[in-house]
Amino acid sequence: MSGDLATSGTEGSKAKRKAYLSIASVVALALAAWWFEPAWLYEWLKVLHVVAVISWMVGLFYLPRLFVYHADAAAGSEPAATFVVMEQRLLKVIMGPAMMVSWTVGLWLAWSGFSFSGLWLWIKIAAVVGLTLFHVFLSRSARRFAAGTNTMTARQWRIANEVPTVLMIVAIIMVVIKPFG
Structure with missing residues (x-):
């Protein structure tokens, strides 16, 4: 089993390096583009924002689902250990970077495209703050699972899985319909 974990750790480190290199490349390209302002x-920043938001939302939907299965796994079992690795990778390699890119590019778009004006935009930002708080909650929950101190049941995790759906719907309505001009 320790050989499997060493391999998993090595693969995780490679994935982490690739993710950070990708982020650095995107940031460098974004700064160059911003400087020259073509x-x-x-x-193109809208495209980047949508891709980052989709990646982040996938994680916000999938991680609570992993927690459903993890809550049913026996503490200290091989499946529980596998879930810990999966949860940590999802948070560190996909969700964290996607959230940062979503926020950074989203704020730039709100500033350059709308000068932070419009009630719809502020409601959308409030929904994104809610998604961020849910992300933080999930991150802390993953640490509790890793420490063997999870207190929520699989049923409670199924219910919690609905939170990002509601917040996402609010954000999409604000962006597409702009009901409060």
Whole structure:
């Protein structure tokens, strides 16, 4: 079993390096584009924002689902150990970077495209703050699972899995419909 964990750790380190290199490349390209401010910048940053948000949302939906299965696994069992590795990788390699890119690019788009004006935009930002708080809650919950101190049942995790759905719907309505002009 220790050989499996060493391999998992090595693979995790490689994935982490690739993720950080990708983030650094995107940030460098974004800074260069921002400096030169080409006409296409705003549209391409919208694309980056949508891709980052989708990646983040996938994690916000999938991690509570992993917690459902993890809550049913016997503490200290091989499945429980596997869930810990999966949860940590999801948080560190996908969710964390995707959240940072979503926030960074999203704030830039809100500033450059809308000058932070419009009630719809502030409601959307409030929904994203809610998603961020849920992300923090999930991150702390993953640490509790890793320490063997989870207190929530699989049923409670199924219910918690609905939180990002509601917040996502609010954000999408605000962006697409802009009901409060």
